[in-house]
Amino acid sequence: MQESSSAPVSMTGVAGLLRSGDAATLVNLPAILARGVAGAGPSLAQAVCEYFNGNVAGLRVLAELAGRKQPVPRLRQCAAFALRNVHSRESLPYLASLLDSEDGEVRYEGVAGLASYANSGFVPGERPLTVDGVVQARHATQARTAATEANFPALETFRQDERSVIEFWREWARAYAATP
Numbered sequence: 001m002q003e004s005s006s007a008p009v010s011m012t013g014v015a016g017l018l019r020s021g022d023a024a025t026l027v028n029l030p031a032i033l034a035r036g037v038a039g040a041g042p043s044l045a046q047a048v049c050e051y052f053n054g055n056v057a058g059l060r061v062l063a064e065l066a067g068r069k070q071p072v073p074r075l076r077q078c079a080a081f082a083l084r085n086v087h088s089r090e091s092l093p094y095l096a097s098l099l100d101s102e103d104g105e106v107r108y109e110g111v112a113g114l115a116s117y118a119n120s121g122f123v124p125g126e127r128p129l130t131v132d133g134v135v136q137a138r139h140a141t142q143a144r145t146a147a148t149e150a151n152f153p154a155l156e157t158f159r160q161d162e163r164s165v166i167e168f169w170r171e172w173a174r175a176y177a178a179t180p
Contacts, residue, residue, distance in 0.1 A: 011041075011044055014047070015043050015044050015046075015047035018048055018051045019047045019051070021052050021053035022053075023057060023058040026048075026051060026055075026062070027057050027058060029048075029065070030065070033072070041072060041073070042074065044072055044075065045072055045074040045077075046074075046078065048062075048079055048082055049081050049082060050082075052085060052130055053132060054086050054088045054091070054129050054131040055132050059083065059086065059088075059094055060094070062080075062082050063083060063098070065079035066080040066083060066101070066109070067101070076103060076106060077105045080101075080105070080109035081109050083109065083110075084113035084116065085113075085127070086129065087114075087116040087120065088117070092114065092173060092176070093173075095113035095114050095117070096114065096169070096170065096173035096177075097110070098110025098113070099111065099166050104159070108155055110169070111153070111165055111169050112152070114172065115148060115152035117141065118141060118145075118148035118176075119141075119144050119149060120138050120139070121138055121139055121144075122140065126138060148172065151168045151169065151172075153165055
């Protein structure tokens with residue numbers, strides 16, 4: 001078998017592994033990007049959007065990617081979106097960290113991820129949690145209250161009252177993180 005040194009082919013392979021939820025590829029993505037992003041573009045960002053694995057090392061990398069500007073357009077927002085979709089107990093500190101982003105879309109994904117966790121079991125289109133290929137059923141959390149439901153805004157509602165929504169979820173995360 002002949003090896004290809006073509007960057008687009010390499011990035012296509014990376015994108016495919018990310019789409020399949022390969023945590024090792026995600027963990028190595030910052031190093032891959034540091035070597036250069038030739039061939040990286042919308043397909044790589046989209047693959048990160050589609051990444052779905054609750055692997056703790058992967059969650060840390062998603063938060064890192066979402067936490068600062070990236071050389072690939074939309075990669076930051078897609079990392080925040082992927083973190084939102086996982087919305088596991090382990091992802092809560094990372095989701096809460098997104099609330100301080102200078103990017104409004106990233107802040108919204110942080111809110112939506114925290115709200116999805118708090119209201120788990122009642123989120124339309126919610127997928128079972130997958131960790132390294134093992135599917136785990138989601139169960140309603142004891143964190144669900146009338147207030148968590150009321151503060152699960154659509155994007156337009158979030159934009160109209162962002163400050164109070166973020167403050168609610170910042171306080172919720174502080175209080176909830178203190179409970180087992």
